[in-house]
Amino acid sequence: MSIITRRQAIGTAALSATGIALAGTASAASAQGPAASASRAGAFAGKHTPKPLRFNPAKLTGLSERLITSHWENNYQGSVRGLNTIETRLAAAMADPDFPPVAYAGLKREELHCTGSVVLHEYYFDALGGNGNPGGSIYEALDDWFGSFDAWAAEFRRTAMSLAGGSGWCILSYNRNTRSLHNYWAFDHMHGAATGAPLIALDRGQSVDGTLTNAK
Numbered sequence: 001m002s003i004i005t006r007r008q009a010i011g012t013a014a015l016s017a018t019g020i021a022l023a024g025t026a027s028a029a030s031a032q033g034p035a036a037s038a039s040r041a042g043a044f045a046g047k048h049t050p051k052p053l054r055f056n057p058a059k060l061t062g063l064s065e066r067l068i069t070s071h072w073e074n075n076y077q078g079s080v081r082g083l084n085t086i087e088t089r090l091a092a093a094m095a096d097p098d099f100p101p102v103a104y105a106g107l108k109r110e111e112l113h114c115t116g117s118v119v120l121h122e123y124y125f126d127a128l129g130g131n132g133n134p135g136g137s138i139y140e141a142l143d144d145w146f147g148s149f150d151a152w153a154a155e156f157r158r159t160a161m162s163l164a165g166g167s168g169w170c171i172l173s174y175n176r177n178t179r180s181l182h183n184y185w186a187f188d189h190m191h192g193a194a195t196g197a198p199l200i201a202l203d204r205g206q207s208v209d210g211t212l213t214n215a216k
């Protein structure tokens, strides 16, 4: 006879309950058809809302208030609106059994593009507004993985500068597969290391002189 722990028992019960719930959802969906399900599913709801800036854009060093405000209002919020539109169009396309696959591919590409833009811009803006002095556990982790904080910063800058002349992202990521930290190069909003969880994102489209070199 096997002996299970209380934790395992709770987990088994939770899985069972989830299975029941999923089974109920699946039977309801199949009864009404996938197109009807898509029209009201959260994945296609188009309800994303912009995340507010967490700092005063008038008090940044090296980036003007006008630049940051314009970037947040136009580029970032434009992607939020675009993602909402795409999601509702995906639902409409799912309701059409004759919708061409090549056209669906276009919608899926734009979904990925807008999702990347929304997520990476939120990491970008959230990293601004501090005093520039690193500390805490992230400082220690960067020291461990790059040899020193300065060595990490040098590689981060070099990675960003390797995108010179265009747009793109430099992303400090936690690789969940290897459980390690890396600075990843991303050519556009759709680039990202598999299993990489962003920690800090630098928008290369925003040049050091405070202009948008390739507004996206």
Ligand SMILES: [Fe+2]
Pocket: 071, 075, 121, 203, 205, 206, 215, 216
């Ligand atoms: Fe941007």
